[in-house]
Amino acid sequence: MVGLIPYDVNSPLWSDGAQKERFLAVPDGKTIHVGPDGDWDFPEGSVLVKTFLLEGTRVETRLFMRHPDGVWAGYSYEWNDAQTDATLLDGSLEKQVAGRTWYFPSRAECLRCHTTAAGRTLGLETAQLNRSLRYPDGGTANQLAVLDAMGMFDGGLGGSPEALPRLAEPGGQGSPEARSRSYLHSNCSNCHRPGGPGGGAADLRFSTSFVDMRVCDQPPDHGDLGIAGARLLSPGQPERSILSARMHALGAGRMPPLASHQVDTASVQVVDAWIASLTTCP
Incomplete structure (x- = not known):
């Protein structure tokens, strides 16, 4: 997808076992600020994209956008059965998908979890993205190093990935x-x-x-x-x-x-x- 940068996290939000595809986009000439706590502050015009899949079938795509006035807003899209298009939902929706109940949150409900206290952009923080990712070109590299080399951060990361915090994977080998x-x-x-x-x-x-x-x-x-x-x-x-x-x-x-x-x-x-x-x- 042109203009979208794929990313992954160490410790994902539980979503009833759904697989997820994640992307971020930042306007040309704009950068991300990394706070002292490792939280990332995105500039106006940024878009975060997450698609949920059940058994390989796309079910929902959520966009989380920071508008020109600085306000964040979430939008849920429902994929059709043909997997050719997704429709913007006006409100919440619950439906049966692949033998289970799937819930599409409303725009107001997005902000119940994407709190101001947490910086709105859940998962977009140093300790979560401090991991390797296999990119579409087939190469594998640490995401922080890649984003830093792209000039995505206004003041750098504050250290090499090896020296920065990293969340453990729930199903991994950590304690x-x-x-x-x-x-x-x-x-x-x-x-x-x-x-x-x-x-x-x-x-x-x-x-x-x-x-x-x-x-x-x-x-x-x-x-x-x-x-x-x-x-x-x-x-x-x-x-x-x-x-x-x-x-x-x-x-x-x-x-x-x-x-x-x-x-x-x-x-x-x-x-x-x-x-x-x-x-x-x-």
């Missing part, structure tokens, strides 16, 4: 803690961080120290889901931990709350194993 913390970062921290709309004091960003996450042996802020003695995270006891319970849940108690109808069983197992391995709070 249970690193994989769990990466999952919580990409699936929960957009709301559960300082200034976020999640409420409470929990800070689930990967860069936050365990003690400063404010979850260990802490009572839940939004109900106990019927769990006796519930804690946000109970060391050694995933069955008493709200973090685990909300990942297991479907319906009203589920987190993340939008656009998912299936439990991410593999990641739940990783998070439960991490919680079970803990013996005390710091």
